[in-house]
Amino acid sequence: MDKIQNFRCPRIVFGNRAIEKIADEIKSQNSKKIMIITSKSNRPNAQKIRDLLSGFEVEIFDAVEPEPSLGTLSKCIESLKNGGHDTVIGLWGGIVLDVAKAAAVLCKNPGTPHDYLGIDKIKNAGLKKILIPTTSGTGSEVTHVSVFLDENKKKVVMYSPYLFADLALIDPVLTLSLPKKITAETGMDALGHAIESYISLNASPLTESLSLKAIELIGKSLQLAVEDGSNLEARYNMSLAATVAGIAFLNAGCNLGHALALAVGGKYNISHGLSVALMMPYAVEFNAQTAEEKLKVVCGLLCEKKGEKKSKKKKSAAETIRDLMKSIGIDGHLTNYGFRAEDIKELAETTMAASRLLVNNPRKVTLEDVVRLFERVK
Ligand SMILES: [Fe+2]
Incomplete structure (x- = not known):
């Protein structure tokens, strides 16, 4: 305060x-x-x-x-x-x-x-x-x-x-004529901005309110916009989500998710939105304990639409994100885009070079952490 x-x-x-x-x-x-x-x-x-x-x-x-x-x-x-x-x-x-x-x-x-x-x-x-x-x-x-x-x-x-x-x-x-693939990938970029700005060390009540609104709108409308591009209400919600998530990350900053995405996007020539989507579950898992309460809120907002909150087994934020990716047709396996174990050292070093992003991460990040994270990547 x-x-x-x-x-x-x-x-x-x-x-x-x-x-x-x-x-x-x-x-x-x-x-x-x-x-x-x-x-x-x-x-x-x-x-x-x-x-x-x-x-x-x-x-x-x-x-x-x-x-x-x-x-x-x-x-x-x-x-x-x-x-x-x-x-x-x-x-x-x-x-x-x-x-x-x-x-x-x-x-x-x-x-x-x-x-x-x-x-x-x-x-x-x-x-x-x-x-x-x-x-x-x-x-x-x-x-x-x-x-x-x-x-x-x-x-x-x-x-x-x-x-x-x-x-x-x-x-x-x-945005009505946007193809499914671009709708899905850019929508995941907006979700990355919203989640990372929400858990950022630099978040404030002003930015948190925008981040949460974006997550709620994306949970409600991303799948609908991908399934039926002519759904103007879903398109409106996604435009609004991208705008407020953009303002949130402009002011609170992104962090580990985008640092990882910049590394893999450049190395394997993967679009920015897809890179953010692929690395988001790993970044969220890394931050799971430090940002536990906030990530529970993220889960709740993303699951709300389908009533998944009521299910007995609570899903983690990373599982929820992987399910969302599946529902919008994104193959979440980095190995299918060219990832090889031999590249881990280079990817980890490129990630660490994005210090302007990592400084906002709720959990301190070291080179060894990022190497271990990439060793778990599928
Ligand atoms: Fe982005």
């Missing part, structure tokens, strides 16, 4: 068909020339936004790949450098939003993206940024973090207050 927290959050416009407000927002920001940054697969949505912005000069950059490298970011920065744009719209999942917000800022900073990896290296504010997610998971639209793959296929991270969006425009209707 004595903890004083500096709570950060960008401006958010949230709701079904919120995208229809885009022209009003662009007008109120006095923007003249806009670059929409997206992927080729999302070109129809970008075109829809361009149509809503008739009367403004709008270009589309659609060359962002599924796992963007620093090379892609550099190309995007070059397109913005001499283009005279004043506003960037990032459209798609977190990986595209990460490129969009970094490009919008780095086009006004000298040097290469390498110069700005790490914490608070960026000196100049960039172009205005509107971030529009079409997935429900990463929370990138509300955070000041961008993640990329470097030349050695390692995940590298950039943190800066300049990476915050001027506006996060979140429209659950845009």
